[in-house]
Amino acid sequence: MPRRGENVQAGREVLRNSIFCQLRDDILKGRLAPGEGLVEVKLAAQYGVSRTPIREALRQLELEGLVRYLPNRGVVVEGITIQDVEDIFVIREHLESLEASWAARRITEEELKKLQEVVELQEFYVAKDDVEQITVLDTEFHRILLEASKSKALRYALGSMLDYVEQARLRSLSVPGRIHYSVKEHLGIFEALKVHDSDLAARRIAQHMANARANLLRFVEGKKEGAAAPCGGSVQ
Numbered sequence: 001m002p003r004r005g006e007n008v009q010a011g012r013e014v015l016r017n018s019i020f021c022q023l024r025d026d027i028l029k030g031r032l033a034p035g036e037g038l039v040e041v042k043l044a045a046q047y048g049v050s051r052t053p054i055r056e057a058l059r060q061l062e063l064e065g066l067v068r069y070l071p072n073r074g075v076v077v078e079g080i081t082i083q084d085v086e087d088i089f090v091i092r093e094h095l096e097s098l099e100a101s102w103a104a105r106r107i108t109e110e111e112l113k114k115l116q117e118v119v120e121l122q123e124f125y126v127a128k129d130d131v132e133q134i135t136v137l138d139t140e141f142h143r144i145l146l147e148a149s150k151s152k153a154l155r156y157a158l159g160s161m162l163d164y165v166e167q168a169r170l171r172s173l174s175v176p177g178r179i180h181y182s183v184k185e186h187l188g189i190f191e192a193l194k195v196h197d198s199d200l201a202a203r204r205i206a207q208h209m210a211n212a213r214a215n216l217l218r219f220v221e222g223k224k225e226g227a228a229a230p231c232g233g234s235v236q
Contacts, residue, residue, distance in 0.1 A: 012053065019047055020057035027066050027077055028163055034079035038067060080164055082217075088161050089213035093206050095158055096142075100189065100205040103148035104198040111148045115141065115190050122183045134179045141186055145205075148193075178215050185211065 023043075026032040043054045058075050061067045068078045118141045125133040142162060146155055173179050185208040192201035 015049060016053040016056045016060075019043075019049070019053055020060050023057055023061060024064070024066060027061070027079055032077045032079075034077050034081075036077045037073065038075040038077065040075075084164070085216065086213060088164055089209055089216070092158065092161055093209035093213070095154065096145075096209055097202040097206045099146060099149045099151070099154050099158065100193070100201040101198040102151060102154075103145050104193050104196050104201040106150045107148040107193055107196075111144055112190075112194060114144050115148075115193065118144065119183065119186050119190050122186060126179055126183050129179070131173050131179060134183070135173055138173065138182065138186075145189075145193075175215055175218070181211065182208075 023032070023038075032038075038058060040051045040054050040058070044051045047054070058067060062069065062075075065084075066078055066080075067075050070076055118137050122134055122137045122141075125137070139162065146158055149155075173182060185204065189201060189204045189208060192204055
């Protein structure tokens with residue numbers, strides 16, 4: 001039977017992890033912007049807890065590189081930089097090529113059916129230009145593909161990356177025309193998986209990742225040019 005002290009410690013861990021997960025989610029989804037200050041006292045009042053679990057959660061976020069301590073400012077949101085996202089896409093290109101190769105050999109008929117349903121739904125929402133639903137289905141497509149690889153190691157390696165690039169993927173898919181190409185690329189990947197062609201599946205998903213990364217970088221560069229317009233004239 002657990003001792004009272006052990007129950008208290010377990011309760012602290014659950015509380016700290018809950019706060020950490022909420023703050024992490026807020027940072028990754030852009031609800032907390034880079035440079036925004038995180039004040040322990042305010043966060044403690046917001047969550048109705050003492051400052052200790054807040055401090056512990058912030059330390060864990062610092063280890064992940066999502067916040068940092070600045071002299072005379074305290075804790076500020078670091079967020080995900082464009083370099084972070086670019087690095088993650090390059091890593092994903094290699095890992096997801098391996099994932100698709102394994103999935104082509106190991107995927108079940110049930111998983112193929114689920115992937116087909118996702119692609120068909122994406123085609124439906126493309127006609128409506130519904131970026132939000134396409135993004136949700138994009139996540140589901142890659143989740144099923146990861147499960148189909150039957151690899152615990154890949155699930156561990158890729159799982160957290162999908163969280164980190166969620167906001168970037170939404171921005172990338174928001175670029176006019178990108179959702180149409182993205183869904184066509186998903187269809188091509190699905191067709192390779194359906195005939196269990198591991199080499200073709202790997203090549204197609206690698207190209208899919210490369211296209212998504214290039215599209216995101218064009219989006220970011222376009223934003224930079226747009227931001228400079230008031231000082232340097234109009235953007236054509």
